[in-house]
Amino acid sequence: MAPPVRIYLTFCRPFAAALLALTGFLGYVAWCAKDGIWHPLLWFKILTTLLVVYVADRLKHAEYPYYANLGISKARLWIPVILADMLLFGLVMTVATLTPYVQLWPDTD
Numbered sequence: 001m002a003p004p005v006r007i008y009l010t011f012c013r014p015f016a017a018a019l020l021a022l023t024g025f026l027g028y029v030a031w032c033a034k035d036g037i038w039h040p041l042l043w044f045k046i047l048t049t050l051l052v053v054y055v056a057d058r059l060k061h062a063e064y065p066y067y068a069n070l071g072i073s074k075a076r077l078w079i080p081v082i083l084a085d086m087l088l089f090g091l092v093m094t095v096a097t098l099t100p101y102v103q104l105w106p107d108t109d
Contacts, residue, residue, distance in 0.1 A: 003072050011067070012081045015056040019085050022048055027092035031101060038093065045089055053078065 026041045057078075067077055 003070065003076070007067070007070065007072065008077070008080060011060075011063075011077050014059070015052055018052050019049065020088075022052075023085070023089045023092055026089070027096040030093050031096040031099065034097060034101060038097070041093065045086075049082065049085060053082065 022045065026045055030037050030041055057074075064074060067074075
C-alpha cells in the first residue's frame with residue numbers, strides 16, 4: 001500500500017521551498033538565455049539538488065524512526081520527492097525554452 005500524499009508533504013516541507021525557488025530561478029535564466037543553456041543548468045540543478053538532499057538528510061536524521069514506524073524507508077521517502085522535483089524542472093525548462101522572450105522593461109537609451 002502506498003503511503004498517503006500527506007506524509008510526503010510533511011517530509012518535504014522544510015526543503016521544498018529551496019528546491020522550488022531553484023527550479024523557478026533556473027527556468028527564468030533559461031527563458032532569458034535560450035540557446036545552449038540546458039546542459040549547464042541541468043548539471044547545476046543536479047548538483048544543488050544533491051546538496052539540498054544531503055543537508056536535509058542530516059537535519060531530518062532524527063525523524064527517520066517516525067517514518068520507519070509507519071513502514072516507510074528512506075528510499076521510499078526520497079525517490080518520489082526527487083523524481084517530482086526533476087519532472088517539474090523538466091516541465092519548467094521546456095516551457096521556458098519554448099516561450100518567446102519578451103523584454104519586460106524596455107531600454108530607455
